Amino acid sequence: MLSKKTRYAFRALSYLAENYGKGPLLISNISTEKRIPLKFLENILNELKKADLLESKKGKGGGYSLRISPAKISLATVIRVINGPIALLPCVSLNFYEKCEDCNEENCGLRKMMTITRDATLKILERKTLQDIVLAAI
Amino acid sequence: MLSKKTRYAFRALSYLAENYGKGPLLISNISTEKRIPLKFLENILNELKKADLLESKKGKGGGYSLRISPAKISLATVIRVINGPIALLPCVSLNFYEKCEDCNEENCGLRKMMTITRDATLKILERKTLQDIVLAAI
């Protein structure tokens, strides 16, 4: 399950995607428009910025905007930044790999199944983008 | 990510699958053999029993065994029993559905993407079974 924080992130990013190219949006604007707690949203947007998905400007006329086109930001990227690993086991994660103590990975049956699962999941999450979210919304 | 508890469950179930048809195994045996904390394992096996995946017998000669063939227990079933929902959003879950407050589901773009993702993931997890785990382990 995605955390509430991740769902907030997607809501904010969708809004930013809808307004891509129209200049920066204010945190406070996004917060009231999308009903996301202001201070919490501040953290989220800041993390997305540090991950190079957003750019920001301070002072009057400032705010946040997408750094690149919504068509180039995959759902997998967003999930990894805010939610963490996509794989179901650490020993199968591409971006958050951790060795497991109790199985020798080469011949672990569960690991093999989870690798297949990861690939199937990633095939979608890597291909689908913020643009797809916006376009899929009626 | 699957919880540690779920990983323990898979380890125990794999062991039970390997010994399918050879009579019940003791909790204490599984615990030492698979290095799973005894009392925690007790809970886990009991939950799996309540979900009708296992059967148990008390007293001497007792223990736990799979109720049905390992080939008929899917990974999805196990995950749902111990870990919970497989979908990434509650509003997209088949077995743990919950309405989301903030989107009208029909035209929520994120929801549509997460439905596709769920289907891709389930296609694997519903098909793969405990037997596949055992067979895939060298």
Next chain:
DNA sequence: TAACAACCTACCAAATTAGTAGGGAATATT
């Protein structure tokens, strides 16, 4: 009736999640 082995209720510590508080730093306008 003794031993055995699963079952049940309740508790607990650590980690994670979902925020909040309050001020600081950069920018733009006057």
Next chain:
DNA sequence: AATATTCCCTACTAATTTGGTAGGTTGTTA
């Protein structure tokens, strides 16, 4: 230069979930 604006940063907190443990109870078999 002063002020308003807006993002940025550190730290704290409450609630929930996770990963267990303790200790007795019930059912089974020999």
